[in-house]
Amino acid sequence: MNTALSWIKAYVKDLNVSDQEYTDAMTLTGTKVEGFERLDKNLEKIVIGQVVKTEKHPDADKLVICQVNVGSETIQIVTGAPNVSEGVKVPVVLDGGKVAGAHDGSNPEGGVKIKKGKLRGVESFGMMCSIEELGSSRDFYPDAPEDGLYILPEDAPVGMDAVEYLGLHDTVFEYEITSNRVDCYSIIGIAREAAATFGKEFNPPKVKDITPSDETSKLIDVEIKNNELCKRYCAKVVKDIKLAPSPEWMQRRLAASGIRPINNIVDITNYV
Structure with a gap:
């Protein structure tokens, strides 16, 4: 069974522990944690950007030169993404940043470092990201295109941390729940255990009564x-x-x- 720490914190609001502290304490009190994974692993210097201008690359039919507003400045990025257009908002990794994976879905150890460079003679100062490059997939982000950039909603704030916006500053814990602890076969059950383990108040979701009818x-x-x-x-x-x-x-x-x-x-x- 897997749970995100952010979901646990929704019911244990003042839970403030490191991933390792959570793992050790929960395991010691009987809810064995097999391991954990940071969703923002190898994601660095990624912000929300908006494409303000596009033009064809002079020496490559499939490349597009984009001027991208990243909040603090407008930078030039060369891309081959088929779905890029003026006005769209996308995750942008800045010069010196990192992405977790390649577009083919592979996740190299240590991530992929992004540096400014030239593509067919034209300078590029970052990279616009697909969902695979953020370490996820279309299985979990079904609105992501099969091939191309991950287009964010129109109200996404330009310049904001894209990892935070996408909810990836989080940790997923994997538990080994034994057959005698069926009370932990749910998020609420795990949250109740966490509250008891760390001496915090448990705040279960409030359910409204529905008046029955015939x-x-x-x-x-x-x-x-x-x-x-x-x-x-x-x-x-x-x-x-x-x-x-x-x-x-x-x-x-x-x-x-x-x-x-x-x-x-x-x-x-x-x-x-």
Whole structure:
């Protein structure tokens, strides 16, 4: 079972420990942590940039020269990404920064250092990133294109830390949950353990009461054929559902736990 530390902190709000301290303490109190992984490993000097101008490369048909506003300045970047256009906002790794992986999905040890240089004679002072270069994949960021830059929402603030914006300043912990600790087979269960381990207040999510109605029984009929196997069956009818992507915060939490976001209906089922 995997959990993101940020999700645990949502229910244990003043939890302030290092990854190793969390691992050691949780293991000592009976919730064995097998290991952990930083999502921002090998991601350095990456900000949100906006492409303000593009022009064709004079000596390469597939390359584009871009002027990119990164907040503090406008820099020139040469790219071969097929989906680059004026106005888009993208993650930009600056000169001297690092990305976690290559566009083919591989993650070299130590990451990939980005330096200013020349592409077919034209200077380039950074790199615009695909989701693979940020160490993730389309499995966990389904809105990312199959080939090209990861386009951020229009309201993404230019110059902001792109790693923070994408929720990657986080750690994913892997647990070995034994069969006698079924209470820990959930995020709430792990958070309750963390609160007890570190002596912090546990703040479970608040669930609103829903007033039952007799409408459900008019729409569906449930028959329990074996009362020994099923003592009670409950159902609720939900109407006017619109199939759409889940909120980004829910997608990020599921992805960090190893669950691919699909849509709001599937994701809500997995989340709950």
